[in-house]
Amino acid sequence: MDAIQQKLSDLLLTTARQNASDLHISVGRKPTLRIDGVLIPLQKEPAITPEVAEGLIMALLTPEQKELFLQNKEFDFSFAFEDKARFRVNVYNQRGFKAAALRLIPAEVRTVEALGLPPVLHDFTKLSQGFILVVGPAGHGKSTTLAALLDEINHNRMDHIITIEDPIEYLFVQDRAIISQREVGADTMSFTAGLRSILRQDPDVIMVGEMRDPSSIATAMTAAETGHLVFSTLHTNSAAQTIDRIIDTFPADQQSQVTSQLAATLVAIVSERLVPRVNGGRVPACEIMIVNSAIRNLIRERKAYQIDLVIETSLQEGMVTLNRSLATLVKRKEISLENGELYSMNPSELKILLDRV
Numbered sequence: 001m002d003a004i005q006q007k008l009s010d011l012l013l014t015t016a017r018q019n020a021s022d023l024h025i026s027v028g029r030k031p032t033l034r035i036d037g038v039l040i041p042l043q044k045e046p047a048i049t050p051e052v053a054e055g056l057i058m059a060l061l062t063p064e065q066k067e068l069f070l071q072n073k074e075f076d077f078s079f080a081f082e083d084k085a086r087f088r089v090n091v092y093n094q095r096g097f098k099a100a101a102l103r104l105i106p107a108e109v110r111t112v113e114a115l116g117l118p119p120v121l122h123d124f125t126k127l128s129q130g131f132i133l134v135v136g137p138a139g140h141g142k143s144t145t146l147a148a149l150l151d152e153i154n155h156n157r158m159d160h161i162i163t164i165e166d167p168i169e170y171l172f173v174q175d176r177a178i179i180s181q182r183e184v185g186a187d188t189m190s191f192t193a194g195l196r197s198i199l200r201q202d203p204d205v206i207m208v209g210e211m212r213d214p215s216s217i218a219t220a221m222t223a224a225e226t227g228h229l230v231f232s233t234l235h236t237n238s239a240a241q242t243i244d245r246i247i248d249t250f251p252a253d254q255q256s257q258v259t260s261q262l263a264a265t266l267v268a269i270v271s272e273r274l275v276p277r278v279n280g281g282r283v284p285a286c287e288i289m290i291v292n293s294a295i296r297n298l299i300r301e302r303k304a305y306q307i308d309l310v311i312e313t314s315l316q317e318g319m320v321t322l323n324r325s326l327a328t329l330v331k332r333k334e335i336s337l338e339n340g341e342l343y344s345m346n347p348s349e350l351k352i353l354l355d356r357v
Contacts, residue, residue: 027097075090077185087104120288132267137273145272154174156176157176157177159204191209198223208230221262230265243299246262267290273343337354
């Protein structure tokens with residue numbers, strides 16, 4: 001093994017052993033891990049030179065991937081490190097140098113309970129059709145939550161599950177379900193192309209790694225409308241913002257049709273944040289919106305800004321606001337009040353909720 005391969009191997013092994021979520025390779029900086037949301041440079045390592053950065057990054061890529069990277073100047077792919085770990089990798093250029101961000105994907109798909117997610121999520125795995133979205137900032141557990149829901153279906157239902165991902169993250173071991181995992185670039189040309197042909201592949205459950213454009217959103221909603229259970233993710237901060245974002249993605253002349261389709265197909269939106277625990281690690285705080293007749297009407301009337309009020313007053317239906325979720329974690333002393341306020345979209349309301357107790 002040459003020196004670069006050995007260095008890459010050591011860095012990947014360190015990332016896995018330290019249970020870091022990410023490894024960053026950037027010229028002029030020491031290799032840096034993200035652990036519990038905090039960036040930590042590896043002090044024993046020297047700063048990365050342009051030559052070392054290029055060597056490490058090119059060692060991750062196949063000849064075909066190298067060509068695509070050099071052509072497009074950035075590239076997403078997954079990388080299996082021996083039989084020890086898998087990584088979701090983005091390689092890119094910055095100031096003319098090569099750089100990379102590697103996200104560690106745990107080998108095992110964890111359950112809803114193991115992740116500390118609300119039990120109401122189990123209900124979503126029992127549905128036969130509808131549109132379910134998991135939203136939140138990057139790096140806050142959306143893919144992990146979707147994997148938990150899909151694996152629960154895998155163990156309990158004799159269904160055909162098809163995923164379209166860029167790149168494939170969690171590898172599922174088929175149990176009662178047939179699972180077809182398709183990677184953009186390797187197995188299908190694009191999310192849109194994969195989604196267009198998906199309905200001819202006899203799916204029961206569809207997972208779209210990320211909805212990136214009006215075409216993939218429209219096809220996902222049509223699949224939900226035609227009797228399939230569809231899961232996907234968006235980088236939005238709340239249920240209300242997600243609904244507005246989806247509708248606003250489309251040209252004005254299509255918005256009324258999209259609004260009706262969304263009101264008819266949407267089942268739930270889970271908005272997630274991973275908040276640092278007091279005693280180390282991170283714990284999920286979730287806003288859960290389950291579509292009832294009141295929310296359906298608000299979507300149709302383009303009054304998404306009123307949805308928070310319905311969530312707040314529908315606790316008995318399994319709904320919960322992000323602030324209520326954060327308040328519960330603060331009361332249980334799982335997270336600090338400071339972090340609760342930091343992750344809240346309305347810190348003054350959070351204080352009121354905590355003062356009531």
